[in-house]
Amino acid sequence: MPWDEGLVNSLVYDAPDPNEGRVLGYAQAVNEALSLALDHDPAVFVTGQGVDDPTAMFGVTKGLQEKFNAGRVFDSPLSEEGMMGICTGAAMHGMRPVFMHNRPDFILLAFNQLVTHAAKMHYMDNGQTTVPLVVWAAIGRGWGSGAQHSQSIQGLLLTVPGLKIVMPSTPYDAKGLMLSAIADNNPVLVFEHRWLMKKEGVVPEGMYRVPFGKGVYRRRGKDLTIVGASHALELSLQAANKLAAEGIDAEVIDLRTLKPLDEEIIAASLQKTGRLLVVDTGWAMGGVCAEIGCLAAEKWFEHLKGPVRRIGLPDIPHPAGYTLEQFFYPDVARISQTIREMCGK
Amino acid sequence: MPWDEGLVNSLVYDAPDPNEGRVLGYAQAVNEALSLALDHDPAVFVTGQGVDDPTAMFGVTKGLQEKFNAGRVFDSPLSEEGMMGICTGAAMHGMRPVFMHNRPDFILLAFNQLVTHAAKMHYMDNGQTTVPLVVWAAIGRGWGSGAQHSQSIQGLLLTVPGLKIVMPSTPYDAKGLMLSAIADNNPVLVFEHRWLMKKEGVVPEGMYRVPFGKGVYRRRGKDLTIVGASHALELSLQAANKLAAEGIDAEVIDLRTLKPLDEEIIAASLQKTGRLLVVDTGWAMGGVCAEIGCLAAEKWFEHLKGPVRRIGLPDIPHPAGYTLEQFFYPDVARISQTIREMCGK
Amino acid sequence: MIRYPYQGTSFDDWQHKLSSYAPEFLLKLFRDMLRIRIIEEEVERRYFQDHMKTPIHLVIGQEATSVGACAAMTRADLLYASHRTHGNYLAKGGDLKAMLCEFHCRINGCTGSRGGSMHLMDKSVGMAGSSAIVAGVVPIATGAALAAQMHGESYVTTVFLGDAATEEGAVSEALNFAALKQLPIVYFCENNFYSVQSPLVTRQPKRELYKWAAGYGMASELVDGTNVLAVYETMQTAVARAKRGEGPTFIESPVYRFRAHGGAGDDSKTGYRDIAEREAWEKVCPLETYFTFLKSAGLIDETVRNTMAGEIMAETMEAFDYALASPKPTEADLYTHVYAD
Amino acid sequence: MIRYPYQGTSFDDWQHKLSSYAPEFLLKLFRDMLRIRIIEEEVERRYFQDHMKTPIHLVIGQEATSVGACAAMTRADLLYASHRTHGNYLAKGGDLKAMLCEFHCRINGCTGSRGGSMHLMDKSVGMAGSSAIVAGVVPIATGAALAAQMHGESYVTTVFLGDAATEEGAVSEALNFAALKQLPIVYFCENNFYSVQSPLVTRQPKRELYKWAAGYGMASELVDGTNVLAVYETMQTAVARAKRGEGPTFIESPVYRFRAHGGAGDDSKTGYRDIAEREAWEKVCPLETYFTFLKSAGLIDETVRNTMAGEIMAETMEAFDYALASPKPTEADLYTHVYAD
Numbered sequence A, B: 001m002p003w004d005e006g007l008v009n010s011l012v013y014d015a016p017d018p019n020e021g022r023v024l025g026y027a028q029a030v031n032e033a034l035s036l037a038l039d040h041d042p043a044v045f046v047t048g049q050g051v052d053d054p055t056a057m058f059g060v061t062k063g064l065q066e067k068f069n070a071g072r073v074f075d076s077p078l079s080e081e082g083m084m085g086i087c088t089g090a091a092m093h094g095m096r097p098v099f100m101h102n103r104p105d106f107i108l109l110a111f112n113q114l115v116t117h118a119a120k121m122h123y124m125d126n127g128q129t130t131v132p133l134v135v136w137a138a139i140g141r142g143w144g145s146g147a148q149h150s151q152s153i154q155g156l157l158l159t160v161p162g163l164k165i166v167m168p169s170t171p172y173d174a175k176g177l178m179l180s181a182i183a184d185n186n187p188v189l190v191f192e193h194r195w196l197m198k199k200e201g202v203v204p205e206g207m208y209r210v211p212f213g214k215g216v217y218r219r220r221g222k223d224l225t226i227v228g229a230s231h232a233l234e235l236s237l238q239a240a241n242k243l244a245a246e247g248i249d250a251e252v253i254d255l256r257t258l259k260p261l262d263e264e265i266i267a268a269s270l271q272k273t274g275r276l277l278v279v280d281t282g283w284a285m286g287g288v289c290a291e292i293g294c295l296a297a298e299k300w301f302e303h304l305k306g307p308v309r310r311i312g313l314p315d316i317p318h319p320a321g322y323t324l325e326q327f328f329y330p331d332v333a334r335i336s337q338t339i340r341e342m343c344g345k
Numbered sequence C, D: 001m002i003r004y005p006y007q008g009t010s011f012d013d014w015q016h017k018l019s020s021y022a023p024e025f026l027l028k029l030f031r032d033m034l035r036i037r038i039i040e041e042e043v044e045r046r047y048f049q050d051h052m053k054t055p056i057h058l059v060i061g062q063e064a065t066s067v068g069a070c071a072a073m074t075r076a077d078l079l080y081a082s083h084r085t086h087g088n089y090l091a092k093g094g095d096l097k098a099m100l101c102e103f104h105c106r107i108n109g110c111t112g113s114r115g116g117s118m119h120l121m122d123k124s125v126g127m128a129g130s131s132a133i134v135a136g137v138v139p140i141a142t143g144a145a146l147a148a149q150m151h152g153e154s155y156v157t158t159v160f161l162g163d164a165a166t167e168e169g170a171v172s173e174a175l176n177f178a179a180l181k182q183l184p185i186v187y188f189c190e191n192n193f194y195s196v197q198s199p200l201v202t203r204q205p206k207r208e209l210y211k212w213a214a215g216y217g218m219a220s221e222l223v224d225g226t227n228v229l230a231v232y233e234t235m236q237t238a239v240a241r242a243k244r245g246e247g248p249t250f251i252e253s254p255v256y257r258f259r260a261h262g263g264a265g266d267d268s269k270t271g272y273r274d275i276a277e278r279e280a281w282e283k284v285c286p287l288e289t290y291f292t293f294l295k296s297a298g299l300i301d302e303t304v305r306n307t308m309a310g311e312i313m314a315e316t317m318e319a320f321d322y323a324l325a326s327p328k329p330t331e332a333d334l335y336t337h338v339y340a341d
């Protein structure tokens, strides 16, 4: 079995209610989005290492080359920086590339093109060109992914103007946000999480777009506000649901996109709860948690009833072995414990 | 005149008091540190594009090749990623490289080697090797440096474990922190600021080290705490000194190093003032300001009397023309205005 | 010591080719080079007045490459430039006023004062862009060529790069991809032997650049960058190859910059290169050798040249006046185009 | 369809060279290859038991390159590996127990469970490191060679890389620098024609890799990666060149992996490569062709081989038992070595 497939298969999520609509896996939802976008607009193309191979980016690109031909869905050389520039150039000249990576770690090779070119072109050109580029990657975790295959890089990129950052948590969002990303005229980073790839959910057929900058309540509550995205939010939601039995009523907000950030939904919730827990899949220091925690101190200070807390990764590289990973990654138990502390229980 | 030389020459700083010791320019102070380090340890070498040319990295590497020969002070090909890896490898095998860049922007080309290799080697190897590597760059500003030659990247790197980040404000610190950086057994980023290069200060001769993780008070006060480093701190200090005349008594803390961060000095000051202004040369969103602002909300919430404020750059790429730059960069007047607001004046 | 001697043969043996060109074309090449030279010299002369607060990288001495290359391209073809943009921009048909407004940081600069001299860009004439990051546009230009291929459009993309740019891994990655996909692109490498003040010898092993590029499985040529006709012909072949769908070409073109890497004046006296080296190359100045060549064929004389120069000077002065009188951006201008709608 | 046929001549015409080698040496090469094969097969067999939670990249079929290369190196010489580390680690003298402990995520793994299979490292035997980032160690190894040159030390650094690694710009940058400085390094490129499931044809233009490398102005060789003696001899020349201070060598070595890119078993049935291709290469299995070669020279027979296999199997079993009985890290172990003192 390739790599962490067994592990991802073994994860258990709440089953969706099939009465609410068609149930689809997360990877299939992204696959459907790509397929619709390719069908809808001849300018869209998909590239990345192995997008046309049998494993097909965790299944996300399965069947696309057969359906849309090798001109529009094609393998890429191992040249992350070069290909990021090539996709940027193609985007500046009428194409809408989707550039896919197995891991966000590989995007670090392309920071010059991403940060200093793609993100800035439209501004530097005074609006003459646009860069409708989607950069996709799946955050790794577990099974020895280790320090070089597990990095969440949204915390490095949040500070960069010109970029948008998308981190879906559900199959519904994964599809709708991907369709929005491809339709967007700016460079958009879509970070999925390996552990969500087989999660199932209700996903409408056909085109729909989930707007950027609009968070969503995953749980309503009054005792504290938990905000985050992707797998970190999923874990927090599980913790929050469990804690209801202990009389803790948490509000859980899925931000969906980190840039643009839905400040309003956080502000509204904080006004009610006065307590903020920020969660992220990346390092807690200096990243997404820091930005949102700082916003609270800056803009919503008057609502705060107690210190802000953040749950991300410790300031340590990711270890490889599961024997160390268990101490490294926050889990539902640790998130629960933090919530209890925040609520004085 | 090369590029922004005229502009940098025209900047005015408070003159140091020559009775306090030998007065030296900032660039000369770094030069002296490099010279001492090269002299002191045969493992030290200096490389980077043009380190041996007549302009000598703003003068920072002037005369070093003549003094220590072309084997130890040598020009580099235009290969930032490759050279970062080469310096990392050399550091793992007994050398202490100082890898210099005209601009931090160029380090973005080397993020894979810096973030995914240099920063993690020691951890991944379980301590078998160390990476005593210094990466130096001068932040640009003004005279058309623009979006691709003015970036402050400390905000992108703060989140990365394994790195240290140094941002001196004075000639004294520039020398002492450089000597500490070279002596350190970890990858250390030293970010200077182009506008400080000709600032003068009292600089002792010979070897001395300014420790990492120890901030310093540049001004004592009781009304609010201003923290930051490098040129942003310099501007804030100018603002604070002016505002004394208006009866505002600001405490100004120069962090010197952002990673490790001197949390104690900030906490102690906040306990007194209850008000925090964080300043940085980078974008305000998601970077250094965010981390420190979040820390306040997380660890020092009880001390806070009002919202935290941050002054960095707006969420916009750097424009090139001075005609736009004047609106883009915070200046003493804008910093003063923020301070007044925070103090209710 | 002359480290990098001129190794070409200038216009020797080119006489017999003259008849295959229309005289107007030959004169236009001269005029285009002269125009760049005059404009650059005027930019240089005024640089110390401090109205142009932008880093400049003059192309004085390197006019033949821009002019020869652009003569082989149509307006629909795309040109990408490095930081050394001025010659590329003017040769591609860029608007002089828009360029000078950009240098003067005015709102009607070709990129509204956002890009400055290192980021000249004008979509309407196929000046596709440039980057202040060495080699930054090389992959981007390759992407433009990919777009042409995917759209079935016939434009060819040419990207200028310096000798030092070839040291960047991204260039290697771009060449690999272009050769793999047989993209309609020309990599035009101006080898002026220096990167800022660093000579080739401190940066690259001994080997010929155009042979290195051939290792990527693409057509690769060496052409004398002081000979505008040679550049033109080599480019024509490359552009035609691209238009036929036969893939990319790498062109190495030895040239010499007569001025400092950046800013006004020459800096050879600082010692990184021998003044004698510059002087030796000035003897094969692309403008003067071509003038002599045309003159010996009876196609031009000093009077014609002076008339041209006068016209160009008038145009230049008018453009400077225009730039100086142009409005500066307001604060509101800072905030537009951060994101596209 | 066989896309990438074997193009070598195996051990044809090698008979006459046998006399120049000590029989013990020849048998040691065989034993080292056999050892890697047996250990890899045992790792593979046990992979589904789920005790080794680490991504593995088996070298079954590629044993001759590791063994031949390391035979030409001393313990003081350094070896850097890609993600495909096992053969490199074992051939360089790495500790089998430490390797299996690492696979089992135990504290006494060679990197204490921090690195896993893709980051095997053991300073004491000159296994200098590896990276899970393709081409990641290529510049780093080049830096190790620079350190040797600067220190005046005589060790040679060899870095293994795959065919796909050559697409990374950083490799181009490293080759340029190594050739510029004439560094004592060998770039050993195992060309197994695939990157995960992507064939060369979708990633690189048609041209020979070793000729491309020659474009950097360095010695460059092509050697049959199924022939352990050929690998050894080519490496010997390269190592000697480096030790003489005559600079780097690039070696392209065509090989074939008999298993999937990662994990256990072959995945050819998924269709990205033809099973017939693998089968064709299995006919020139580096282990079996060498066995036949030695046997025909009367240097080995099945009995000797079986004895060897038995010893190796016993060693392997003991090492697995050791790993399974080894302690796991505790929480405190997570926090050490983030920074060096």
Ligand SMILES: Cc1ncc(C[n+]2csc(CCOP(=O)(O)OP(=O)(O)O)c2C)c(N)n1
Residues within 6 Å of the ligand: B049, B078, B080, B102, B106, B109, C082, C083, C084, C132, C133, C134, C161, C162, C163, C164, C165, C166, C190, C192, C194, C195, C196, C261
């Ligand atoms: C990635 C990067 N590294 C360094 C620089 C600084 N720099 C600006 S221009 C230049 C010289 C480039 O030389 P070359 O490519 O030969 O072009 P030339 O200036 O000779 O035309 C350098 C090193 C930069 N702008 N970008």
Ligand SMILES: Cc1ncc(C[n+]2csc(CCOP(=O)(O)OP(=O)(O)O)c2C)c(N)n1
Residues within 6 Å of the ligand: A049, A078, A080, A102, A106, A109, D082, D083, D084, D132, D133, D134, D161, D162, D163, D164, D165, D166, D190, D192, D194, D195, D196, D261
């Ligand atoms: C920079 C980077 N990009 C992509 C990957 C994913 N990846 C891991 S191994 C591999 C294949 C590399 O092929 P090659 O270099 O030929 O070595 P081989 O596996 O064939 O031995 C890829 C693409 C990676 N680890 N690093």
Ligand SMILES: [Mg+2]
Residues within 6 Å of the ligand: C162, C163, C164, C190, C191, C192, C193, C194, C195, C196
């Ligand atoms: Mg040059």
Ligand SMILES: [Mg+2]
Residues within 6 Å of the ligand: D162, D163, D164, D190, D191, D192, D193, D194, D195, D196
């Ligand atoms: Mg391979």
